[in-house]
Amino acid sequence: MALAAEAARGVLGSLLRDFPSPLGPEDPLPWSAQGSAALSRAEAPGELAELARSFLGGRNAPPPLTASLIHAAIDDMLQTDLSVFKKQSVEEEREGDHGKFTLLDGGSLQRCFFNKLRDICCEWQKQLPSLKSLKRFLLISSHAIRNVRRKMEDRHVSLPEFNQLFGLSDDVDRAYFAVFDGHGGVDAANYAATHLHINVALHKEILKNPTEALKGSFQQTDEMFLFKAERERLRSGTTGVSALIVGNRLHIAWVGDSQVMLVKQGKVVTLMEPHKPEREDERMRIEALGGCVTYMDCWRVNGTLAVSRAIGDLYQKPYISGNADGNSFELTGSEDYLLLACDGFFDAIRPCDVVDLVLDHLKQNKRDGLKAAERLVAAARENGSSDNITVLVVFLRDPPDILADSLGDSKSLSADEGSKDSPFNFFSSEMNNQSDSHTTTKS
Structure with a gap:
């Protein structure tokens, strides 16, 4: 703890x-200008948080400090009267209703935000507050490549410091992960990676019904991006899958064909069904709206997109829906890892092959799982994937134990026999004594 405080003070002093x-x-701003010159009020927290995360990360700030600083600065920022940053007003007609939207000047807003961030650094250097540490250790392996495509349109988010970023002070651990696979440009994927988790944290159901918060935030993010797309004439869209671990439950939501899967005791647990045009319920929904599903090298909506739900795609609404599906699962402590990936991976690698690939990687790398995602991405490319490929693996058990169990090593630590000192032993003994099957709630 003393070393962490010393590192934090070093970062504050350097800044x-x-x-x-x-x-x-x-x-001049301390970061390169990104995003729009004009922001809506709803976009301000996400855009500012992303700028600060990149800036502080570039200065090697510890993630808990980065998350806590961003929370304090944005909380302070939102207490001010943002109307002083008003840039312009636009009127827009939606379903017969006229709504007036105030846009804020991005440059002056960023400058004010940085000064607030600096003020907080001054205060914390004098008296560093107690920074809430992570109770749960999660080894996270991620890797993404452009592959042979001209542009990289995938984005992914890894946020084990979810509580610290949003000032949640209860005793429930939370960690958020997401993969977004853009098409027609990277704007929608960038937007979702910046704003979806903000909308999740601010959703009214985040504490009582996290699955509903995830689903509702997909719809809200879609609506926010459509407003941006209309005013900036953007045509892009993105599929997406997100996972929020809350205590001993896993909550997921998705639109399109990016997927999340779970491996438990060496076996694949199917968590979701991707949204594809050939799904009977999706085809019926699209046709009921007046659209069509046709086969042109693959099944496509109105002869264009090969997914039936996505954030964005302004000119394909309402056929391409932004409404997410969601699931919730109980975690018992016997789960090995989560894997989130785009279709560039799942079109080339079967879920059942993931298990062998990960185990083979652990065998060849002294049981170290840190670069497991690189092995999985390489396998997808070797199997012929020409798409962007993004893979994010979240280990829920210690990789050496996963490998030992697969080899039948009786000396390995099982999920309910692990040392209490193991950083992966974050499930209570009561939880570990529960049934080994998943309790699933679909909403």
Whole structure:
């Protein structure tokens, strides 16, 4: 704990040495300008958080410190009157109703936000608050490649510091993960990776019904991006899958054909069914709206997209729906790992082959799972995938134990016999004594 505090003070001191005084109106921003010059009020928290995360990460700030600083700065920012940053108003007609949307000037908003971030660094350098540490250790392996495509349109998010970023102070651990597979440009995938988890945390059901919060946030993010797409004439869309671990439950939601799977005691547990045009219920929904599903090298909606649900795709609404499906599962402590990936992976690798690939990687790499995602991405490419490929593996058990169990090593630690000192032993003994089967809730 003392070392963590010392590291935090070192980062704070370094930042204040580089920025000894607040930014003036004409001073350049400490980060390269990103995103839109104009932001809606709903977009401000996500855009500012992403800028700060990249900035602090580039200064090697520890993730818990980064998350806590961002939370404090944004919370302070939202207490101010944002109307002073008003850029313009636009009127838009939606379903017969006229709504007035206030847009904020992105540059002046960012400058004010950085000064608030700097002020908090000054306060914390004098008296560092107690930073909430992660109770649950999760080994996370992620890898993404453009492959032979001209552009990289995938994005992924790994946020084990979910509680710290959003100031959730209860005793329930939370960790968020997501993969987004863009098409027609990267704007929609970037947008979803920036805003979806913000919308999840701010959703009214986040504490009582996290699955509903995930599903509702997909719809909200879709609506927010459509407003941006209309004013900036964007045509892109993105599929997406997200997972939120809350205590001993796993909550997931998805649109399109990005997928999440679970491996438990060496066996694949199917968690979801991707949204594809050839699904009978999806085809019927599309045709009822006046659209069509046709086969043109694969099944497509109105002869264009090979997915039936996505965030964005302004000119394909309502046939391409932004409404997510969701599931909830009980975690018993016997789960090996979660895997989230785009269709560039799942079109080339069967879920049942994932288990052997991960075990083979652990055997060849001294039971180290840190680069397991690289092995999986390489396998998809070797199997002929030409698409962007993104894989995110979240180990829920210690990789050496996973490998030992697969080899039938009686000396290995089972999920309910593990040492209490193991960082992976984050499930209570009461939980580990429960039934080995998953309790599933579909909503």
